[in-house]
Amino acid sequence: MNAAVSASLRQKTPARPLWVTIEGINGVGKTTAARAVAARLGERCLLLDEITDQVDNTLTGRVISVLAAQDPVCLRTGHPVAETLALLALKIREAELLADLAIPPEVVIEDRGVDTVAVYQAAILCEQVPDADPAHVVRHILSTMSPWLPRPDATILLTGDFQSCIRRFADRIERKLTPQDARVIEQADALYAGLAAAEPGRYTVIDTAGQPAAAIAEVVGTIVQDLAKQQEGYRAA
Numbered sequence: 001m002n003a004a005v006s007a008s009l010r011q012k013t014p015a016r017p018l019w020v021t022i023e024g025i026n027g028v029g030k031t032t033a034a035r036a037v038a039a040r041l042g043e044r045c046l047l048l049d050e051i052t053d054q055v056d057n058t059l060t061g062r063v064i065s066v067l068a069a070q071d072p073v074c075l076r077t078g079h080p081v082a083e084t085l086a087l088l089a090l091k092i093r094e095a096e097l098l099a100d101l102a103i104p105p106e107v108v109i110e111d112r113g114v115d116t117v118a119v120y121q122a123a124i125l126c127e128q129v130p131d132a133d134p135a136h137v138v139r140h141i142l143s144t145m146s147p148w149l150p151r152p153d154a155t156i157l158l159t160g161d162f163q164s165c166i167r168r169f170a171d172r173i174e175r176k177l178t179p180q181d182a183r184v185i186e187q188a189d190a191l192y193a194g195l196a197a198a199e200p201g202r203y204t205v206i207d208t209a210g211q212p213a214a215a216i217a218e219v220v221g222t223i224v225q226d227l228a229k230q231q232e233g234y235r236a237a
Contacts, residue, residue: 017046017105018231019150020224021113024158025189026073027169029208029216033158034111036217037224044228046098046105050112051090060090073173073181076124084121084141091117092148107228113152115195116188118142123187127180134187135194154227156220157196160208162189 022034031050038047052068052075054061063086067075077083091114098108122137142151166185170177177185196203204223208216 017108018224018228019108019110019152019154020227021110021115021152021155022158022220023112023115023155023192024160024208025162025165025185025192027165027167027172028158028160029213030158031111032213033156033217033220034109036214037221038109040217040221041107041109041224041228044106046108048094048098048108048110051087051094053111060093063090071181073175073177074120074124074184080121080125080128084117084125087117087121088114088141088145088148091145095149106231107224109224110152113155114142114145114149115155115192118145119188119191119195120184122191123184126187127184134191138191138195151202154223155199155203156223157192157203157205158208158216158220159189159193159205162186164209 022030022037024030031053034047038045051060052064054064056062056065064075067077067083067086070077075083075087098104118138118141121141122134125137126132126134162185166177166182169185196205206216206219
């Protein structure tokens with residue numbers, strides 16, 4: 001356990017759950033790992049599915065359907081600033097709904113958080129402004145969100161072979177990625193790496209290359225359980 005995460009846990013109020021976000025590019029295995037870890041933790045855990053997986057009859061699902069109408073992979077409508085604001089608002093609403101729960105969970109496992117919005121939207125925004133620095137745009141988006149949504153207690157970044165990831169993703173969605181979509185995902189991959197390097201206290205990086213899904217889920221589950229045990233220790237102190 002690193003010092004930054006430990007300090008974060010000490011500052012937590014008893015009512016706030018441990019919040020762990022699992023990040024990474026399309027096809028790296030985030031969703032499989034998140035669902036496996038949530039199942040392992042059982043009733044004490046709440047799994048927040050990726051917002052793009054929300055059903056159409058929810059507010060989030062309806063917004064995602066509109067954003068995905070033209071480009072279901074990267075949610076581009078030609079209005080990247082509006083897209084960014086819409087996605088950030090959905091993440092804020094997700095946290096608001098969690099705060100309204102009568103009995104909050106002990107642990108929240110989030111399949112992609114605000115970092116995903118920041119890195120993907122920065123990549124898309126910078127397509128239209130070639131002179132812009134995508135890393136600066138990521139920091140700006142995250143800074144804009146900070147008054148509205150606290151950062152997670154810990155972020156697990158899954159990395160892997162880029163070509164293998166996009167092949168798995170294309171197979172899953174049963175469509176070939178456009179070169180433009182592949183460029184956005186590749187840029188997001190680099191931006192994730194930059195965030196992890198800048199915030200080693202929050203990020204734990206796991207290389208998934210060559211590892212079966214069960215092994216990855218086991219590693220992620222152990223990390224989350226260790227964090228939860230430390231949180232319980234601080235609450236009992």
